[in-house]
Amino acid sequence: MILTHPQFDPVALQLGPLAVRWYGLMYLIAFAAFYALGRLRLSRGPHAAASRLSVPLLDDLLFHGALGVVIGGRLGYVLFYKPAHYLAHPLEIFAVWQGGMAFHGGLLGVIVAVALWSRRRGLPFWPVIDFVAPLVPLGLAAGRLGNFLNGELWGRPTGGGWGMVFPQAGDAVARHPSQLYQFGGEGLLLFALLWWYSSRPRPAGAVAGVFLIGYGLARFLAEFAREPDAFLGLLSGGLSMGQLLSLPMMIAGALLWRRARAS
Numbered sequence: 001m002i003l004t005h006p007q008f009d010p011v012a013l014q015l016g017p018l019a020v021r022w023y024g025l026m027y028l029i030a031f032a033a034f035y036a037l038g039r040l041r042l043s044r045g046p047h048a049a050a051s052r053l054s055v056p057l058l059d060d061l062l063f064h065g066a067l068g069v070v071i072g073g074r075l076g077y078v079l080f081y082k083p084a085h086y087l088a089h090p091l092e093i094f095a096v097w098q099g100g101m102a103f104h105g106g107l108l109g110v111i112v113a114v115a116l117w118s119r120r121r122g123l124p125f126w127p128v129i130d131f132v133a134p135l136v137p138l139g140l141a142a143g144r145l146g147n148f149l150n151g152e153l154w155g156r157p158t159g160g161g162w163g164m165v166f167p168q169a170g171d172a173v174a175r176h177p178s179q180l181y182q183f184g185g186e187g188l189l190l191f192a193l194l195w196w197y198s199s200r201p202r203p204a205g206a207v208a209g210v211f212l213i214g215y216g217l218a219r220f221l222a223e224f225a226r227e228p229d230a231f232l233g234l235l236s237g238g239l240s241m242g243q244l245l246s247l248p249m250m251i252a253g254a255l256l257w258r259r260a261r262a263s
Helices: 022-043 055-080 083-088 090-094 103-121 125-135 137-150 178-197 206-222 241-262
Strands: 002-004 011-015 018-021 163-165
Touching: 011 022, 018 022, 022 055, 022 125, 022 137, 055 083, 055 090, 055 103, 055 125, 083 090, 103 125, 103 241, 125 137, 125 178, 125 206, 137 178, 178 206, 206 241
Parallel strands: 002 163
Antiparallel strands: 011 018
């Protein structure tokens, strides 16, 4: 069966002169999910990660984490995907309304933000990052849903009599709805795994290691169905940029998990 993308209105809500777009709304949902799940984890303690955290500290952590996501995500896109373009047009780095965010950059931004926040608050980094990790995947799911609603980041052709036609692709080819694959893998499945794994006390760094492995693997597999960026295409070994960035992520996660288990 071949379906056509519904072509949702990019504006989710019109509040007088203020237009709330789907992708912006997904960011709000992601931050709200982080906060709600964080409060739930705090109420269910004691966890090593939560023993010294409180709701006021969670508020502050969310603010710093959001800054890390936005700044890291933008700089990651600039450096990983279009360095030559932004080197020639540096002022466009600040034009975030034109789009262009990279998850791997956002992850690095969050790690830096949490590290600085933990140090300033006198809290150990690894328990804090273990606390944060299970709060992230539902936000990732919201982001991928936003991609689907916008009809962007579509998949590769299915090569058969099934799939979804994305008019934004400029053709009538049936493609994989890869945004939904990522919604399920990087979002829902990873959330279920981390929520279960973190429900019992784990060695410091173990939950973060599982996050890195789980996201890296889910992203690596989903990229086989996702159309590579037109300006990059496939890179070394026929892999996409997303896959190349996910490989060191999985390796780092495995090393971190092994180190945590051995400690």
